[in-house]
Amino acid sequence: MMKTRISTEWLSGCSGCHIAIVDLHEKLLNLIDDVEFVRIPVLMDEKEYPEADVGIVEGAIRSEHDRKCLLRMRETCKTLVAFGTCAVYGGPSGIGWLYGKDTILNKIYKDTVTATDDGKLPEGAPELEQSVIPLNEVVDIDFYIPGCPPHPYFIALSIKTLLGASVPEISIKTVCSACKRRMEKREGVKLQRGMSTASEEDICLLSQGIICLGSVTLDRCQAQCPNKGVACAGCAGPSIDIITEPHLDIRTLIAKRMSLLTGIDRIEILDYMEKEAKTFYSYAISSPIIYKKPTVEIREWAGN
């Protein structure tokens, strides 16, 4: 049997998604029989782009170099997968979308007190793009696997699908569906600002007054954070409702649910989330799915 050729590439990201593939552990060994990695930057030094059946791209586009690499990947791979939240939605570095190229370069090389060299920009580095760009803005993507990084469970499922071994039903539910905590209606709960962890076991963080993005986030993680008492940061990007319906948004949905559960004023939650928009929208800030929504004004909320 011909082995399936997999080529991976790593753009503006943290390499966490590549490490997540290695996290398949012994499952990786089963995979090796059917798969040949022709290019994988964490493991081998391959400068060229060999022809491959499946291309897996991690990270967003931040520089011209990233853009060229992505175009080469599209040319050489039959199926291209946007792997991880950065590739699908821009990820945390997407915060660059708020400011634009010149503001960032000036801030770092000219306006900062410690800047030397008379504010000269470094030479020889690839030109920065105006903003952080998710992959599907530049090329056609065949499959999206968000997650920061995607849980090995979902990676294994997706790879099986790609190899054509089976067509598993991949869940499109939210993080809450995998969370073991129980949502409970309460009275007299106060909104907890800043980073806080759950004080009670088995009770939903929203019921305890902590803003947890579990209910507006796609489950690609099996709810690891909320199950351990840490609020969901929304790392796998918005849920299917938010993606498909223009009038639904992260902050409005959270505020609605939380005020129904705890009796905290909806406006108070909305105001807080707008003030902390860089935190609550951090993973999908540079995706048009979020910034094109009529109700989202992140640039205004961030004060520029």
Place this chain on the structure above:
Amino acid sequence: MIKITIDEDACVGCELCVDECPTDVFEFNEEKLLPKVVREKECFGCLSCSEICPASAITHEDIIYSEEYYHDNENLALASRLAVDVPLPNTPSDDAHKKAALDDLGIRLLSVASIFRQTLGGSLPAVGTMAGRTLATQLPRYRIPESFKEALDIAVRQFTPAWDIKPDYDGSSKLEIKVKSCFIRELCKTEGIELGGDLCVLFYNYMAGYIGKLANARLKLTESCPGSKECKYDIEVFVK
């Protein structure tokens, strides 16, 4: 009939669906801490339970989405590639249904226009303008148009395909709008009504009001020439 399924593994027992449902379809089982579908036939497919459910545990079968453009098609395409089982809206595309609906709408519009004319008399154009302005504030828009030209493009896009509108803007104050095929023209033809009647007055003021509010400009209709091949409106534009 609509069939509702609750994924009991996913459910987090928040009871929000029980509170949200306008027709009391659900009841909460205090022992199991799960909601139960008790009056399924009362469901009319508003999907508020599905929207409020934090775990997206509620799915409906055999529902008809109310509007075709309710969903963002670009994002729907993306969503379908996130996983294999994304439900796509099954809007009816039956031509006979559409025609019947349009005929019905046409008769209603004509009678509304004539009632307005009888009760309001000369204030009829103002009603059209106000309606257009209200619509401009209520339709969701991705961003505020930066120039008058851009607002015009958005308006034309939103009026197509029911209206074939060709605006001709000279860049300063003169705007000429040519309407070739139009829902109202066809309506007038089938009903045997002369062009330029009450409904036309309502419509072209409505359009001017809409474009004006969208572009933050004041539009003054100077001349309207309904014709057998196309209607032509001359509009003076005061960009603020």
